[in-house]
Amino acid sequence: xxxQSRSFTRSVKTAIPIPDVQWWRLQCGTAPTRLQFxxxxxxxxxxxxxxxxxxxxxxxxxxxxxxxxxxxxxxEWGNAVVSTPDGGYLFAGDARSTASVVSSxxxxxxxxxxxxxVWEKRFGGTLYENAxxxxxxxxxxxxxxxxxLSFPSGGGQDAWLIRTDSSGTELWNHSYGSYGIExxxxxxxxxxGGLAAAGVTSSYGSGGDVYLVRTDASGxxxxxxxxxxASSDRAMSLRQLPDGxxxxxxxxxxLGPNECNVFLIRTNADGQLIWQKSFGHNRLSxxxxxxxxxxxxxxxxxxxxxxxxxxxxxVYAVRTDASGxxxxxxxxGDMRIISEGRSVTEAPDxxxxxxxxxxxxxxxxxxxxxTTLWETVIDASPNDWGDSVKTTSxxxxxxxxxxxxxxxxxxxxxxxxxxxxxxxxxxxxxxxxPTDPDGDGHYEDLNGNGAADFNDVVLFFTYLEWIADNEPxxxxxxxGNGQVDFADITRLFEEL
Numbered sequence: 001x002x003x004q005s006r007s008f009t010r011s012v013k014t015a016i017p018i019p020d021v022q023w024w025r026l027q028c029g030t031a032p033t034r035l036q037f038x039x040x041x042x043x044x045x046x047x048x049x050x051x052x053x054x055x056x057x058x059x060x061x062x063x064x065x066x067x068x069x070x071x072x073x074x075x076e077w078g079n080a081v082v083s084t085p086d087g088g089y090l091f092a093g094d095a096r097s098t099a100s101v102v103s104s105x106x107x108x109x110x111x112x113x114x115x116x117x118v119w120e121k122r123f124g125g126t127l128y129e130n131a132x133x134x135x136x137x138x139x140x141x142x143x144x145x146x147x148x149l150s151f152p153s154g155g156g157q158d159a160w161l162i163r164t165d166s167s168g169t170e171l172w173n174h175s176y177g178s179y180g181i182e183x184x185x186x187x188x189x190x191x192x193g194g195l196a197a198a199g200v201t202s203s204y205g206s207g208g209d210v211y212l213v214r215t216d217a218s219g220x221x222x223x224x225x226x227x228x229x230a231s232s233d234r235a236m237s238l239r240q241l242p243d244g245x246x247x248x249x250x251x252x253x254x255l256g257p258n259e260c261n262v263f264l265i266r267t268n269a270d271g272q273l274i275w276q277k278s279f280g281h282n283r284l285s286x287x288x289x290x291x292x293x294x295x296x297x298x299x300x301x302x303x304x305x306x307x308x309x310x311x312x313x314x315v316y317a318v319r320t321d322a323s324g325x326x327x328x329x330x331x332x333g334d335m336r337i338i339s340e341g342r343s344v345t346e347a348p349d350x351x352x353x354x355x356x357x358x359x360x361x362x363x364x365x366x367x368x369x370x371t372t373l374w375e376t377v378i379d380a381s382p383n384d385w386g387d388s389v390k391t392t393s394x395x396x397x398x399x400x401x402x403x404x405x406x407x408x409x410x411x412x413x414x415x416x417x418x419x420x421x422x423x424x425x426x427x428x429x430x431x432x433x434p435t436d437p438d439g440d441g442h443y444e445d446l447n448g449n450g451a452a453d454f455n456d457v458v459l460f461f462t463y464l465e466w467i468a469d470n471e472p473x474x475x476x477x478x479x480g481n482g483q484v485d486f487a488d489i490t491r492l493f494e495e496l
Contacts, residue, residue: 060472061374062396063418068115069403071095071411076107078412080134080388081400082142085166087113087393091400091412092144094130095122106131106146106160107412108168115414121168125150129160133187133197141165145187145197154178159199159211161187161219174219178203182211185250186238193217198235198248201226208232210250210263212271225271229254233263236302237290244269249290249300256280262287262300262316264324277324281316281331282307289343291352296322301341301354308334315341315354315362317370330370333358343388347420348395355386355399361415362386363399371482378415379403386415395419424471427463434475443475444492452496460489 070076074096081091088111095107105124108131112118123129127149134144141164148160151173158175159182165171176182180202187197194216201211209228212235215221227233231253239247245268252263256278262285266274279285281304288302297320304316314334319327332354333339339358347353351367361384364375378384383404390398396419403413424434424443432448444452446459460467460476467476468484476484478491 060421060470061376062420064378065396065416065418066115067378067413067415068111069405069411069413070109070117070120071405071409073409075104075410076402076412077130077410078387078400078402078414079130079132081390081398081414082134082136083390083392083398084110084136085140088118089113089115089398089400089414090134090136090142091414092131092134092146093400093402093412094128094146104128104130106144106162108134108142108144108164109412109414110168111414115416119168121164121170123162123170123173124148131162132183132185132199135187135189137163137189138193139165141171142168143187143189143195145184145199147183148175151175152177155180155182155203157181157183159184159197159201159213161195161197161215163219172219174215174221176213176221176224177201180204184211184213185234185236188238188240188246190214190240191244194222195219196238196240196246198238198246198250200234206230207254208234210235210248210265212238212246212248212267214271223271225267225273227265227273227276228252228263235263235265236286236288237300239290239292241266241292245274246271247290247292247298249287249298249302251286251302252278258283258285260284260286262302262318264290264298264300264318264320266324275324277320279318279326279329280304281329285316287318288341288356291344291346293319293346297327298322298324299344299352301344301352303340303356304331307331311337313338313340315339315356315364317341317344317352317354317366319370328370330366330372332364332366332370332372333362333375336362339364342386345389345391345397347391349420353389353391353397355389355401357385360384361399361401361403361413363389363397363417383410384413392416422472424475427459428466430459434471436475441475442478444478444495452492454496457489457493457496460492464489 076095078093091109094104105122110118131146144162152158153175158177162173163171184197184199204226209226213224233252235250237249248265258280261278261280264277285304286302291299300318305313314331340356341354342356360377365373386401388400397417399415434443435445446456478488
């Protein structure tokens, strides 16, 4: 077992030469008057506008606290992560024990809160098995959903559930399906202690349908249901609702206005269809995860392709009301060549953090209205992905995914993201922290001397881009337009 640790630092953009007070002194030999200073602001604005755009944000991109890779000489693919009752994490996916592409096991990796390996377990036979979803159960153990070729109940590939105790020791496993191909993608524990899992079936329906299976606490099937049309349809995410019913998100080639559309299905507690909706932003739109929201509505995250132009792909986020009616649809990450959303979690402030891929492990935060607040790529290797993100008890985030290693190898990849900061930090070269002298929620005193003065304007001018990248934006957004930009310097100057 090879365990690797990674450390990361965020790069800070270098300053560009722009006209400032020092530039004026060098050119004219005297300090500028207030009118002359306005001229400096105007000249600088022209330079800033032509050279760079300050990123829009409402909070600072949080730090990577640690990252760990787990794997051996062959490929391991991380698909799901969950926080454990002891403060650690459980990571699930599939691991190959040989170079064969048709032989792999379900692999569970338990870590401490700092990402150190506690134990690892494998489940499988001589053929292909994988894990796509993992949850903690009310008895302190775990349940895993995925696929098995080694232990089919009817056909060549069946959907598979595994139940373990808190140490990863197997309690039972069951396969589900018939003569065709089945796979589970998502799993929940039901209110009565049973399990429900969703994925895809070719044994029931036509063309490949969304597959929903309900079991008791021992894994015995109580019922199954399928949804879709004549073409291919698949469930990727499942949640149980307060009324005992289920919400399922995935994609459909059978329904909707485009070739492939995001698919949202609501059922009652017995798996009977209440309604189904499709959403599409472009020729191909896929749903990978769904959240239930406090207002009774839903947030679905996936990607749309091609967008905004041929050869490009963008994260796709859809928010609906409780009846599945569209509230908004957004494409965060659409300025990138490629971006995909694979998992989403709700942030403590009511926004949403999405992980996926964009020529590296991609993270983007959007507000409750879908506005992009910040985005970043960790370890920009083209084949690094985030497949699962959860909010941690301290307001941070844990991401599970896959990390490309040398020699055509991939490892489980676990990344711990610190909680977002809501308070300012000192500017470069200063030990004092900015303050809010008038208590209006804006930190006009950038140099921390207890008062807003001309030196604060100069500091703001000098470190505009650094502030946009490193400070909570709302504290320095003096004109209230949702970003730190040159207009905020002017507003601060006018307030003096």
